[in-house]
Amino acid sequence: MSERRLPPVTQMGMASLALIVTAGIYLSAHLPRHVSLGPAIALLGASTVLLAANLISLALVRDFAWDRFFAVARWALLGYVIVAGMIEYAFLRDHLRGGALVVLTLSLIVFAVHVPVLIGFTVARYAEPGDALGDAAAG
């Protein structure tokens, strides 16, 4: 099996997810006390930078199976937006407000975008550019 050289999308994606999970644990562990948002914002910022770097490095890959990537990632995005929506609903139901809500909502957005990117990448890296999508796209 010949391996193409690809950017470390999975590793960076997992690091990005680990950063927002750490931010979430930091905020959750201090409830209901007031806690400085600084560390959580820094973690979220670093996670967002990794997401952006991942998207840019992926966009620069030549001869990538973009059809396959988008065919899979868009459905994964739908699924993970629903999951993120459920978690956001639980936050709102518990009257979470202010900076903590903003940080956690932005973290959910990073999560809902990055996981489909990882799924799409893992699928597309084993596909040839212009691969017929066939049943794979339809599920």
Place this chain on the structure above:
Amino acid sequence: MGVALRRASRYLPGMATVSAPAVAVGHGPPATIERPDFQIVPRAGLPLVAVVLGLLIAGIAVNELWPLEFLHVVGGAAWTVIDLFLGFVLGPIIGRLSIPARIEFTTRLMPKMVLLMPTVVTVTLAAGWQLGNKLGTVQSSYYLHGWVVASYIVVGVMAVIALGLLEPANIAVLVELKKPRPNPQVIERLMKRFIYTAGATGLMQVATLVIMTKLAAG
């Protein structure tokens, strides 16, 4: 590999024939693999997922002890058992199956996992968080707060492994199997990744069991 693939050339009802390169042989015509026809996301399961998520929304909205406890315990038990069973019982068995048997097993198991695991995890975590809010166990003043934070860390590590490695491998192996000429090496590699990460999360589930029984016992 080539022999194993040819040995599987019997036809079974509902099975599709695809060709794959005979990787161990290296040269020669592609061997055929029979695999059951399947949907990557089983559409028949979507209404069930919708019902379960509807129950979760209702449980959180009602905010009563019993529905939240039910959703959290049932979801958590399913998550733990599936991870442990997959990682420590099914994983080693799958590893010893012939390639055709492994492919057939994969096409029957993995589509179900695509719907099952995200649903079970979402229900367990969302109901668990709401339950913790209701009981006050997520408050930092709770006397076993350290154990609760430990559970966040364990779940966080499991989530990163599952979202970054396990779920993408699950989808990718199914997409590969859908191809007219699936690559057995790709399937092998992705299945290895799936089984190893399932084993790792299975190990972490043991930690979850320790923490949750401690929290329940007080």
